[in-house]
Amino acid sequence: MKITLCRVSLLLVVWLLGCAAAASADPIEAPQPSEAALRYYESGIFWWWVGRFLALGIPAAWLVSGAAARLRVGTDRVGRFWPLSLALFFAAYQCVEWVVRLPFRYFAGFARDHAFGLSAQTLTKWLTDSALDLGITVGIGIALIWIPWWALRRLPRRWWLAWTAGVVPFAIAAVWLQPIFIAPLFNDFGPMKDKALEQKILALADRAGIEGSRVFEVAKSEDTHKVNAYVTGFGSSKRIVLWDTLIAALEEDEVLVVMGHEMGHYALGHVLVGISRYVLFAAVGFACLHWIGGAALRRWGDAWGIHALHEPAALPLLVLIASGYMLVVAPLQLAVSRSMEHEADRFTLELGRDNEACARAFVSLQRSNLSNPRPGPLYTLWRMSHPPLGERVDFCNDYRPWEDGEPIRYAPLFREEP
Numbered sequence: 001m002k003i004t005l006c007r008v009s010l011l012l013v014v015w016l017l018g019c020a021a022a023a024s025a026d027p028i029e030a031p032q033p034s035e036a037a038l039r040y041y042e043s044g045i046f047w048w049w050v051g052r053f054l055a056l057g058i059p060a061a062w063l064v065s066g067a068a069a070r071l072r073v074g075t076d077r078v079g080r081f082w083p084l085s086l087a088l089f090f091a092a093y094q095c096v097e098w099v100v101r102l103p104f105r106y107f108a109g110f111a112r113d114h115a116f117g118l119s120a121q122t123l124t125k126w127l128t129d130s131a132l133d134l135g136i137t138v139g140i141g142i143a144l145i146w147i148p149w150w151a152l153r154r155l156p157r158r159w160w161l162a163w164t165a166g167v168v169p170f171a172i173a174a175v176w177l178q179p180i181f182i183a184p185l186f187n188d189f190g191p192m193k194d195k196a197l198e199q200k201i202l203a204l205a206d207r208a209g210i211e212g213s214r215v216f217e218v219a220k221s222e223d224t225h226k227v228n229a230y231v232t233g234f235g236s237s238k239r240i241v242l243w244d245t246l247i248a249a250l251e252e253d254e255v256l257v258v259m260g261h262e263m264g265h266y267a268l269g270h271v272l273v274g275i276s277r278y279v280l281f282a283a284v285g286f287a288c289l290h291w292i293g294g295a296a297l298r299r300w301g302d303a304w305g306i307h308a309l310h311e312p313a314a315l316p317l318l319v320l321i322a323s324g325y326m327l328v329v330a331p332l333q334l335a336v337s338r339s340m341e342h343e344a345d346r347f348t349l350e351l352g353r354d355n356e357a358c359a360r361a362f363v364s365l366q367r368s369n370l371s372n373p374r375p376g377p378l379y380t381l382w383r384m385s386h387p388p389l390g391e392r393v394d395f396c397n398d399y400r401p402w403e404d405g406e407p408i409r410y411a412p413l414f415r416e417e418p
């Protein structure tokens, strides 16, 4: 009897432990978006439409109103030598565009994020950053724009091939320079402050088979309450960057999941894939500029006062076609991006096998960034560079090939098993 009672209580304990284990393994659901998150989502859609209207409308207005032709007359008068006249036209165009779009950027970016409690940025910092952005665009443009225009003048039929060849070194140089020279102009980058966490991240990187990885913490809390981390740079400038807001908002095991995801981008060579994708889309885009631009000038060139694509006044036409092209190819480009993000999620799951922390991390991201975890299909198609957070949480819950003895896709990349 005594033995039976013991057995019963033992069974009871085992059953209770089983229940507890089952409860802790319960999948984590992406919560329903809050009312504020839904309003943020809908206001984002509204401002996206306004943004697309401006991206097409402003260059179209430059052409149809004859402003482009008139500006060209003015810049020709000041700069007799064509590279100088072109640089002046470019600078004037960018400055006018900056001023015209300023109210849009204020409402869609600064005011909207403040209204939803997502921004800590002062108006002065926002204006300084915007002006700095313009200064960098104009500075680089003035220094370099003569190069593509030289090809445009010298190779009227094949300039777009020359542009494609030129965009390869340009893209590599831009990706290499950006984290070293451009990004630090806007925010303070430095080593991680939490040294214990840094050690865990470096140990994780070591397990992921990443040699000499560099992790930077950036003081984004002066700009935003949103959270993020990313991989950037190329070759010697390649690095993982963590926003300080992410470190503050996420639990340590969640930060490690996010880092595992970024290491996935690193180990799977996604920066290089990104550059190749950019070059491919650019090549098709340049061909579109050539064919559509030429056809548009034959049809409306007289009315606009522009007769050749190499004229500085054709710049708004090239911008207009490029804006239309990017809108059309966005679903394809974003689908490629979502697929890479999904593989980086797989990488972090296989690396850490911490499904629960992974799901919690994405729920934290959803809450911190006021995201809609399950946006509509058109929104996903045209806007989302990452899979919707609801899908990412589901994947974190479900992806456990190691439990069924199935192959681990990225195991050959790892230095050691978890």
Ligand SMILES: [Zn+2]
Residues within 6 Å of the ligand: 261, 262, 265, 341, 344
């Ligand atoms: Zn990513």
